[in-house]
Amino acid sequence: MAEAHQAVAFTFQVTHDGLEVDFDHEVIASIWNSGVRSLYKNFQRHWHDLKAGIYPLEPHTLLVCILLSWGLRAGLGIDMSLGSVDHICHLIPWIHFLPVFVLYVSCTISGVLAWIGLILFTRYSLKILFIYQGWMNDPRGKFSMKTKFWAILVRFLKGKNPRLYSYQGSLPKLPLPKLRDTLKRYLISVRPLLNDEDYKNLEQLAMDFEKGIGKRFQRYLWLKSWWATNYVTDWWEDYVYLKGRLPIMVNSNFYIVDAILTKPTNIQAARAANCIHAIFEFRETIEKQEVKPLLVNGLVPLCSAQNERIFNTTRIPGVEKDHLQHWHDSSHIVVFNRGKFFKLPCYRKRDLINQAELEVMFTKILEDQSQPTDGEEHLAVLTAAERTVWAQTRIKYFRKGLNKHSLDVIEKAAFVVSLDEEEFQYDPNDSSQMDQWASHLLHGNCYNVWFDKSFTFIILKNGHVGINVEHSWADAPITAYMWEATLHKDSRVVRYKEDGHCHGTVRDNLPPVTKLKWELPDECVKTIESQLVAAQKLANDVDLKLIIWSEWGKGFIKNCKVSPDAFIQMALQLAYYRDSGEFSLTYEASMTRLYREGRTETVRPVTMESCAFVRAMEDQTTSTGERITLLRAACEVHTQRYKDAMLGKGVDRHLFCLYVVSRYLEEDSKFLEKVLSEPWKLSTSQTPHSQTNKWDFSKTPEYVCAGGGFGPVADDGYGISYIVAGEDCIFFHVSSKLSSPLTNSERMRNNIIRAVGDLRTLFDLTNGK
Incomplete structure (x- = not known):
């Protein structure tokens, strides 16, 4: 227990000569500096909150x-x-x-x-x-x-x-739709998927619900919408994320990939240092609210509330429900390398340590020859376990002593960094490289990511990077914005020396990098190893394939005078129909951040118009002109549905909240149970691009980011993420489960490539008319 004695700042004893006090000057100085930093940060936070609160006036x-x-x-x-x-x-x-x-x-x-x-x-x-x-x-x-x-x-x-949070108080509340309107939109959305008899039965259920208990559920929801800032968000976070008991690895967490066509350095420690320095500088702009709020058409602000939890945030496991813990400040990160965890301080007093100094500290970690203690190497797999198992293990083995101290260091870190042993890169002649890279970012080896942290920054041995993100605290656009800003700073502003190392002067008395200590009993080690087997089984079942479509992109689609998102969604509908031979309930995420504390709403891309277009594409007797007419009609309907979802006129969040009310009242509704039990066999999401307006990819196409992806939502379905990256490139991330006999990501990848090519051919045959 030598480390416990070293942690004591001062001691005293009573002798015949009086009271003798012995204290560690370095520890006392550290405590003093920490207190001063905390006071400064609190004052700074309150000052910036005041300035945002009185905007557009100034103090x-x-x-x-x-x-x-x-x-x-x-x-x-x-x-x-x-x-x-x-x-x-x-x-x-x-x-x-x-x-x-x-x-x-x-x-x-x-x-x-x-x-x-x-x-x-x-x-x-x-x-x-x-x-x-x-x-x-x-x-x-x-x-x-x-x-x-x-x-x-x-x-x-x-x-x-405006400052980052200047418009928060001016954002309207998410409107509660009328019950009749939501039920009408729901029935329209499922009509293409049901035969006449099933539709008639569902219509009757909806009618009975509207005239019966639905009215009372709606009144309770109206009361909440009047009282709460957002009638959806807290229940959405609780019931969809925090109360879920399945492992969050694969099932919830998502990933973001590096720019694939360029790599500013091959030195792992240098890339880690430069990126981490850029991330901390971005955190300071968030704290000072210097980041401008995103404005639609330069006029209408999007809610910025999710930015508050990017850093210093951890999902804490609970036996029945997890909770999010956010600290206002953290001056360190935790680094995982070769089975060991290290605490790396990133500030000297109030000043951020420079890139060259961080590179030295990362190099020390990479050169550390000590061996992990029993159970330490695979410890992070507990965050990939079922939530109840992790919560019970945490309560039993991590509530006191060294284990509690080390776990606190991890959970209170700004974020976690993983210095990885793997190497991946883009190879135009070998698509499996990108597939393996994406899979590694999604689940890794199941223990190189602390899945509970808001994000884990993964640096590969060859200098490429990626991010694994916990989903409950925010949605993908928030992390994507941070990554765009970081990549720009890392690659276009600070850059590296000619030899690949970081710029800067290494000063004396760098803060010490300390290895975290653990005392894991045999029973805990057995639990860790058993959860590793379960996690690897889950990870090995993921079938993840990427598509890098570089023949054309947003520029061509705009020339066709249709929405790029609608165009791609119709291509996905065509690809899925060819893959499965049927239409299925499809999920597309849209945002509701035009309203305060808004998160997401579901766009339902399957419509009567989309089905008519897909059938026309499979009918050889249909002319090209008819197919284009049907495509435009389907795109128009889809675009309107997307707008409706953004404006709070969606279907799924309203019905979800009505279901939550029914559970609180302990009253069953056959209609709501049927709605909530419908599986999303095709789950899709578009990753936003160029949110920071710092990139001109027509001049620097090598910095195009491949976006990110997620695991399949349904056991027999697909998870598809896509990013329209610049004018001439589209990336698709296609996931499914190998255990399902109905899905195959390689087959779906080929169907998407074929569908996108067929849509291009349509317009080529008519010169885009």
């Missing part, structure tokens, strides 16, 4: 309002306060003794109230303006006079230099 405008109140009332005798100054004066008991002083106090109070009123007026005016949806439904480039007038008012009120 100095308070002084302007007070001085203006003084000048008009006390100086010129002009009362612009509608009598409030005089009223305040009479409320102050010293008016007869100090009339001038009381007058200035009253003017000050009146100025403060006027300032607060101006803030509230501006923010609520913006909230009312942001409720307007006409801009979304107007034809592109052909805005109505109403929309133009709305845009002028928004530009006038929204300010010029």
